[in-house]
Amino acid sequence: MIMGPGTSRHQPAGVQLKTKTKTITLMKTDEENNEWKAEAPYLASLPVENPFLVPEHYFDTLTGAITNSVYADELKQVSPASGYTVPDQYFSSLKDRILAQTTGETFNTDEQLSGDEPEEDTADILKRFPVSAGFSTPDQYFQQLQLKILAQTAEEAAPARQSKIVRLWHSGLLKYASAACFILVAAFGFYLNQQTYKPAAPTAAEIANEQMLYDMDEQDIIDHVEGNAADEPKNSPTDAELETYILNHYSQSELSSEL
Amino acid sequence: MKQVEDDEILEKFSNERTRNEAFNLLISKYQEKIYWHVRRLVIDHDDADDLVQEVFIKVWKSLAKFRNDSKLYTWIYRIATNECITFLNKKKQRNQTPLNEVSDELSESLVASSYFNGDKIQMKLQQALLTLPEKQRLIFNMKYYDDLKYEEISAILGTSVGALKASFHIAVKKIEVFMLNDEISL
Numbered sequence: 001m002i003m004g005p006g007t008s009r010h011q012p013a014g015v016q017l018k019t020k021t022k023t024i025t026l027m028k029t030d031e032e033n034n035e036w037k038a039e040a041p042y043l044a045s046l047p048v049e050n051p052f053l054v055p056e057h058y059f060d061t062l063t064g065a066i067t068n069s070v071y072a073d074e075l076k077q078v079s080p081a082s083g084y085t086v087p088d089q090y091f092s093s094l095k096d097r098i099l100a101q102t103t104g105e106t107f108n109t110d111e112q113l114s115g116d117e118p119e120e121d122t123a124d125i126l127k128r129f130p131v132s133a134g135f136s137t138p139d140q141y142f143q144q145l146q147l148k149i150l151a152q153t154a155e156e157a158a159p160a161r162q163s164k165i166v167r168l169w170h171s172g173l174l175k176y177a178s179a180a181c182f183i184l185v186a187a188f189g190f191y192l193n194q195q196t197y198k199p200a201a202p203t204a205a206e207i208a209n210e211q212m213l214y215d216m217d218e219q220d221i222i223d224h225v226e227g228n229a230a231d232e233p234k235n236s237p238t239d240a241e242l243e244t245y246i247l248n249h250y251s252q253s254e255l256s257s258e259l
Numbered sequence: 260m261k262q263v264e265d266d267e268i269l270e271k272f273s274n275e276r277t278r279n280e281a282f283n284l285l286i287s288k289y290q291e292k293i294y295w296h297v298r299r300l301v302i303d304h305d306d307a308d309d310l311v312q313e314v315f316i317k318v319w320k321s322l323a324k325f326r327n328d329s330k331l332y333t334w335i336y337r338i339a340t341n342e343c344i345t346f347l348n349k350k351k352q353r354n355q356t357p358l359n360e361v362s363d364e365l366s367e368s369l370v371a372s373s374y375f376n377g378d379k380i381q382m383k384l385q386q387a388l389l390t391l392p393e394k395q396r397l398i399f400n401m402k403y404y405d406d407l408k409y410e411e412i413s414a415i416l417g418t419s420v421g422a423l424k425a426s427f428h429i430a431v432k433k434i435e436v437f438m439l440n441d442e443i444s445l
Contacts, residue, residue: 040435051377
């Protein structure tokens with residue numbers, strides 16, 4: 001067996017090797033656990049201090065506090081409730097009894113518990129409540145309420161305030177001035193109306209420039225002018241011509257009968 | 260005062276006549292460690308006080324079922340850690356706030372707390388810790404303050420040593436940056 005350097009004569013070689021291996025492992029572990037110090041030299045330079053405080057004698061009493069908590073928890077486990085017991089179906093009938101007492105009625109819980117009568121549900125019990133159950137009003141509230149309402153409605157029914165009349169004409173001068181203005185305005189309006197609606201006779205130049213004339217056929221215009229000339233009535237006959245015509249066409253007897 | 264060995268506590272606890280004595284020994288041995296573990300996570304003393312009692316109630320209820328496949332203190336640490344995480348989650352749900360706002364709230368209670376005696380650097384270190392995700396903060400606390408080995412933390416959290424190393428190194432780097440870059444403003 002090869003003995004390592006520094007191996008003691010008094011120890012068996014196996015034990016010495018095991019010790020050496022353990023020492024190397026511990027050194028390696030320490031190295032691993034401290035290698036962060038090279039990465040964070042500032043943090044490594046700080047002293048590892050606990051900055052937190054506890055109240056005075058806290059740890060002296062903590063053991064007692066913990067054992068008390070454990071004891072209390074055990075008690076809860078043994079008896080989850082407070083240790084007190086209640087009669088059977090106590091909580092099932094508690095609500096009904098509270099409601100009955102609120103209305104001032106005596107509720108026969110024994111009968112209900114015995115099952116002699118069918119159980120009423122909460123809605124049925126509530127129906128038996130007066131509307132005002134649980135609420136109160138001051139003495140003579142409703143008598144006063146009626147008076148108050150009537151007083152308010154009477155105020156509302158009172159006639160509306162008369163509106164103030166303001167005279168339009170404070171003086172006679174203003175009245176006449178207004179009348180004069182009205183007449184002037186009316187006259188001016190009439191005048192304008194006449195001026196606006198009077199059709200202006202077209203001048204010869206306007207007619208000549210009328211586009212329609214250019215659009216019409218020239219022959220049509222000539223025919224129209226000649227036709228108008230033909231339709232014109234001839235000169236009226238003279239008295240002598242009329243007398244001649246009458247004497248030539250009517251007899252003496254026809255003329256005397258007509259006259 | 261000589262610390263009682265876990266095996267002795269467990270042996271006494273298994274005996275009906277010495278069960279209460281064993282539990283008292285267990286409380287005496289672990290109450291401070293568990294308190295500080297909880298306190299560093301929930302910051303507030305009153306919350307920590309309530310949680311420590313809850314932890315030991317659970318220990319009392321479950322100790323009879325404890326098997327020696329893990330160490331007693333890692334088992335108690337695990338219960339305490341779970342209680343803290345549940346508490347912080349409930350706080351988050353109750354306030355309907357995201358986790359970073361819970362961290363803000365913890366930071367505020369840290370500043371307002373009358374049970375804080377650290378100087379500005381210590382306060383800053385705590386604030387740097389509150390910027391970390393919950394698990395990184397947990398790992399950092401156990402490694403930095405409780406000086407637990409990775410193997411022990413692994414047994415408590417049920418996380419591999421490799422993952423723990425990675426998380427711790429990330430946390431350390433973040434804290435270093437926070438401490439060096441941010442000016443101390445308190």
